[in-house]
Amino acid sequence: MHHDLARAADAIRTATAGLTAAQLAWQPPGKWSAAEILEHLGKTYSATAYILRRCLDDGAPKAKPDTLSQRLFARVVVQFGYLPSGRRAPEFTMPTGLAPGEAVSATLAHLEAMDAAAAACEIRFGARARLANHPILGAFDARRWRRFHLVHTRHHAKQIVRRGQGRT
Numbered sequence: 562m563h564h565d566l567a568r569a570a571d572a573i574r575t576a577t578a579g580l581t582a583a584q585l586a587w588q589p590p591g592k593w594s595a596a597e598i599l600e601h602l603g604k605t606y607s608a609t610a611y612i613l614r615r616c617l618d619d620g621a622p623k624a625k626p627d628t629l630s631q632r633l634f635a636r637v638v639v640q641f642g643y644l645p646s647g648r649r650a651p652e653f654t655m656p657t658g659l660a661p662g663e664a665v666s667a668t669l670a671h672l673e674a675m676d677a678a679a680a681a682c683e684i685r686f687g688a689r690a691r692l693a694n695h696p697i698l699g700a701f702d703a704r705r706w707r708r709f710h711l712v713h714t715r716h717h718a719k720q721i722v723r724r725g726q727g728r729t
């Protein structure tokens with residue numbers, strides 16, 4: 562596994578170490594439970610893997626030109642590692658009720674699938690090929706996709722730790 566995604570997997574394992582199904586399911590009012598956060602992460606990994614596999618199946622990247630504001634915001638997230646809070650997740654990444662006992666293993670499986678798709682895209686299209694667009698941040702190559710997911714995972718790992726401790 563690529564080192565950025567291995568670090569994301571480690572962040573998930575560390576944040577969930579020793580948590581019971583009840584702790585994973587605990588949900589403060591108006592917020593996601595740790596299991597729902599994990600499901601959200603898994604859906605983001607799965608969506609990225611899907612679009613990268615589509616690039617492979619179609620024989621060409623899907624990226625469209627991005628805007629100046631997308632490039633600037635992507636730099637803040639990908640280069641500086643800062644993901645601001647408070648932004649609503651895209652509908653396709655919203656949790657739908659994955660069982661708490663399955664949340665960690667399912668999320669890690671989606672992460673591994675994304676890693677495989679990114680590696681295959683790098684081999685086929687080259688390391689610098691912009692493969693597909695993030696819905697907010699614009700066109701990413703495989704390296705930027707991995708880095709984005711590391712930053713996103715770390716952002717949510719902090720929330721998972723708080724939920725495991727019974728805090729919002």
